[in-house]
Amino acid sequence: MMRVVVDGKPQLGLTADQKRGIRPTRQFEQLESVVLTAAEATEAFAARQKLFAAILIVACFLLTGLVALNAPAFETVFRAIAVLLNLALWTALFVILRRRSAAWRAALPERASGLAAAGTRIALTPTGLVVGTRLLEWPSLRIDQVEFSKHINRNATRYEIERLSLASASEVVVLDSAMIRDGHHVVGNAWQRLQPA
Numbered sequence: 001m002m003r004v005v006v007d008g009k010p011q012l013g014l015t016a017d018q019k020r021g022i023r024p025t026r027q028f029e030q031l032e033s034v035v036l037t038a039a040e041a042t043e044a045f046a047a048r049q050k051l052f053a054a055i056l057i058v059a060c061f062l063l064t065g066l067v068a069l070n071a072p073a074f075e076t077v078f079r080a081i082a083v084l085l086n087l088a089l090w091t092a093l094f095v096i097l098r099r100r101s102a103a104w105r106a107a108l109p110e111r112a113s114g115l116a117a118a119g120t121r122i123a124l125t126p127t128g129l130v131v132g133t134r135l136l137e138w139p140s141l142r143i144d145q146v147e148f149s150k151h152i153n154r155n156a157t158r159y160e161i162e163r164l165s166l167a168s169a170s171e172v173v174v175l176d177s178a179m180i181r182d183g184h185h186v187v188g189n190a191w192q193r194l195q196p197a
Helices: 016-020 038-069 075-112 183-194
Strands: 003-006 009-011 031-034 121-124 128-131 134-137 142-152 157-167 172-176
Touching (some): 038 075, 121 183, 172 183
Antiparallel strands (some): 121 128, 128 134, 157 172
16 A cells, blocks of 8 residues: 655545645656755755745845835835835745755755665656666556645645655665656656556
8 A cells, every 4th residue: 555645744545635636747758867966956955945035035125116116105104114024024034944944954864865876867768767777667666655745825735746665576766856856757757657546
């Protein structure tokens, strides 16, 4: 039976709502990738955080500009409010980025565990999964464990596949979305090919 973990907590199987909430991944006939070193994975994580920060910084400046432009009657009060809002957003950004970075550093050893060695080729082909030079045919693989992160917004709950443990008759292969180049595509495509009915 496939083990399911959502946000680090084991649960009994997937509900129908959870299956519908799994974030779809663009499908590829073939996909080439490589296992990243911890430093490379951290660099990729940092790049995503910089993009997140840039978006929030632009939002801060736009908010400040809008308030300043639309405050003719009570200029001083609205400018003070804009400055306070900006400070609040900057503080929130700082706290969010520190928490994400701390969570990443804490999770890195666990995420790297069980993976093939850094630099190992990972490829998804129509016939199977290639790890290094070994071809594991799709019919010989089954999902031993799937790990999801849960994301809740106003309209829906989405589940993103973070990690798959695939079992064959002789070995277990771990695919981690953060520790493999284009990992979300690799993990998502493997899930689509092997997911239980």
